[in-house]
Amino acid sequence: MxxxxxxxxxxxxxxxxxxxxxxxxxxxxxxxxxxxxxxxxxxxxxxxxxxxxxxxxxxxxxxxxxxxxxxxxxxxxxxxxxxxxxxxxxxxxxxxxxxxxxxxxxxxxxxxxxxxxxxxxxxxxxxxxxxxxxxxxxxxxxxxxxxxxxxxxxxxxxxxxxxxxxxxxxxxxxxxxxxxxxxxxxxxxxxxxxxxxxxxxxxxxxxxxxxxxxxxxxxxxxxxxxxxxxxxxxxxxxxxxxxxxxxxxxxTLPVRLQAHEKAALRVAEWLERRPEVARVLYPPLPGSEGHPLWSRDYSGAAGLMGVVMRDWDEARAQAFMNRLTLFGLGYSWGGFESLITHETGQLSLRARPPRLEGALLRLHVGLEDPHDLIADLSRAFTE
Ligand SMILES: Cc1ncc(COP(=O)(O)O)c(C=O)c1O
CATH class of the missing domain: 3.40.640.10 (Type I PLP-dependent aspartate aminotransferase-like (Major domain))
Structure with missing residues (x-):
């Protein structure tokens, strides 16, 4: 069997x-x-x-x-x-x-x-x-x-x-x-x-x-x-x-999901070290808030994460997104392609909206080579 x-x-x-x-x-x-x-x-x-x-x-x-x-x-x-x-x-x-x-x-x-x-x-x-x-x-x-x-x-x-x-x-x-x-x-x-x-x-x-x-x-x-x-x-x-x-x-779901997880973890670890980033919201990331429950219960992970930017406003988030070339600007996630969105008011619908350090981005890490994705992010940070 x-x-x-x-x-x-x-x-x-x-x-x-x-x-x-x-x-x-x-x-x-x-x-x-x-x-x-x-x-x-x-x-x-x-x-x-x-x-x-x-x-x-x-x-x-x-x-x-x-x-x-x-x-x-x-x-x-x-x-x-x-x-x-x-x-x-x-x-x-x-x-x-x-x-x-x-x-x-x-x-x-x-x-x-x-x-x-x-x-x-x-x-x-x-x-x-x-x-x-x-x-x-x-x-x-x-x-x-x-x-x-x-x-x-x-x-x-x-x-x-x-x-x-x-x-x-x-x-x-x-x-x-x-x-x-x-x-x-x-x-x-x-x-x-x-x-x-x-x-x-x-x-x-x-x-x-x-x-x-x-x-x-x-x-x-x-x-x-x-x-x-x-x-x-x-x-x-x-x-x-x-x-x-x-x-x-x-x-092919199991092999794709594994590749998403592996690449997303690399991107998350890299983002976490950037001075522009306050927090990466990704439970597979060691030291993140959700990590203990994720490592107890999960055998893998998606490539979807939140990134809280330090003191960034919406205009700065949009300018950053516009400089990226490998991340599509689009909703949904789970496809082969990397995507980026930014939060524009959805959190304010909550009964108790969280207080974040700055703009909240959502990244879907796709099946591209993570080196290329990191290079794209790096260039968009420094340009
Ligand atoms: C967590 C979650 N659940 C459900 C859905 C709904 O999926 P669909 O777009 O197929 O209606 C989405 C879509 O973005 C989602 O992010």
Whole structure:
């Protein structure tokens, strides 16, 4: 039996007993599926009945993700955001409370405070990086769900996910984790007691900045059924072309993620020594705030980090970004390319915005040679 994810993710493509075939599933496209006999038309044991049920590429991707996540079932959604909003919607009802970090991904926060709040589900926000004991103080009789994101968006605080999941379970609350940073590979939420492991497949699994897609992985069949019903009721659909591309990305995810981590650590260590930099927010960096939890729980890392500049204002950050030649100016992350963005007001939406030493940059270290990336950064600092 193959031992590691790196082997398993490829071995699932080459398994025997399926007859002569191409390596990857056929790229089927279709809304309508035809049957030979009227009696067969609704028989799901003969395969999908309608395009919304998912064709070969969507099924193969969901199965491969479920295997990687250790899930009984993985459900696909058309974006990472919809993979987060679907369980929040499916698992709560009016009168329930959600508990989440003040540093969760902005659009997740918007869904909680704009969509769910007007439908009777309220959210309590705890300080980023709070301990499970502190978060326990936010759990009341109405708390139905805890939304975990670790490391957090923009400021990269880590959470003790296993301890928090245990507290939630004890108090009768479910846990949903946005695990996009670890790509479902470097950290396995379901093994740490999380109920729903979510990731934006858009990022590292797809890996080439050409697909938007999300996944929800679940170990408990009852929760899987609730999510599958929501996907069906909402009519969520992922295109076979996008699923096919994501499956192709998934086969090489372990080697790409390792390369991102290795290069990002070099860049982070170099940045940390620059006088212009106040702090590098990257949990794999020894001595950083999140490092103890990262080294205890994670087998790898993403190439995404925050960089707090010493006394820089927005104009200085923008001038620096404009001088870079190898870092694309664009949102998202997880593709092969290096990217840089700067924070422009998202932190002020938090209940307690952090006080930083200066402008906050977000770097995605791609698969270029880290020597070249460092030379580019160095030139942009000194020019
Ligand atoms: C932490 C995190 N979660 C979820 C998402 C949403 O992914 P998508 O763009 O596929 O909706 C993003 C996108 O930037 C993200 O950064």
């Amino acid at each position: 193959p031992e590691t994810d790196r082997t398993r993710l490829i071995a699932s493509a080459t398994r025997r007993g399926l007859g002569r075939r191409v390596v990857n599933p056929p790229l089927e496209r279709g809304s309508t599926l035809l049957s030979d006999r009227a009696e067969d038309m609704r028989d799901a044991s003969l395969g999908p009945v309608y395009g919304l049920d998912g064709l070969a590429p969507q099924r193969a991707l969901a199965d491969a993700l479920a295997e990687m996540e250790g899930a009984c079932r993985t459900l696909l959604a058309p974006s990472g955001l919809s993979a987060l909003t679907t369980p929040l919607l499916a698992l709560t009802r009016a009168g329930d409370e959600v508990v989440a970090s003040d540093a969760i991904y902005g659009p997740s926060r918007r869904f909680l405070t704009r969509f769910l709040a007007t439908r009777g589900v309220t959210t309590r926000f705890h300080a980023p990086g709070a301990s499970p004991e502190e978060i326990a103080g936010f759990i009341g009789p109405a708390t139905r769900l805890i939304l975990i994101e670790s490391p957090a968006s923009l400021t990269f605080e880590m959470m003790d996910v296993a301890a928090l999941s245990a507290v939630a379970r004890e108090r009768g609350a479910l846990t949903v984790m946005d695990n996009t940073w670890a790509a479902g590979l470097a950290f396995k939420p379901l093994q740490h007691g999380v109920d729903v492991s979510v990731q934006a497949v858009t990022k590292y699994v797809a890996g080439h900045s050409d697909v938007l897609l999300g996944a929800m992985s679940v170990a408990d069949p009852t929760i899987a059924r609730a999510l599958a019903n929501a996907v069906e009721d909402l009519g969520l659909h992922v295109s076979p072309d996008d699923a096919w591309l994501a499956l192709r990305g998934l086969r």
